[in-house]
């Protein structure tokens with residue numbers, strides 16, 4: 001089993017690229033953002049509790065996402081591994097994931113970081129707002145907050161990956177196909 005982290009700021013293309021990578025390499029795509037939005041859409045008690053946090057662009061508590069991920073890892077069969085999208089988003093989540101995988105005889109094999117400049121990110125998020133219907137995409141202040149939260153809480157995970165030796169940076173600007181090609185090159189070093 002191979003475990004890939006797809007990493008990058010909001011709007012960097014993690015979701016888009018994770019879906020196609022998951023298809024190509026028979027991985028289960030695990031997006032905590034999608035899982036949380038599914039809870040919201042289903043109106044579960046958890047979803048109701050998380051709604052305001054997500055709408056403000058803040059992070060939901062670590063234990064909530066860790067539990068969501070653990071449930072999926074335990075119930076999956078027939079896949080070559082996992083691609084984690086939007087998780088881990090804090091160093092605490094990264095440590096919890098490492099421990100969880102270690103307990104099952106697995107490890108984090110690769111952390112792919114999509115590098116995209118702030119101006120390009122803002123452009124993409126504004127475009128996405130027109131089609132996504134997401135409350136956290138609709139307001140420039142909330143987008144700015146998500147980028148600030150990323151810089152403060154999530155970017156430190158990059159250092160974690162660098163120290164652990166599984167970090168690979170990839171240029172996230174260009175056509176979707178060109179970026180996919182760059183990511184596949186890195187994937188092939190572990191698959």
Ligand code: ADP
Nearest residue numbers: 010011032033054057058059060065086087089
């Ligand atoms: P983005 O487009 O910003 O990458 P996501 O779809 O990954 O957004 O996540 C949307 C929102 O869900 C986040 O702003 C946050 O409130 C919540 N969320 C998703 N994943 C996590 C996580 N791993 N830890 C904490 N909060 C999360």
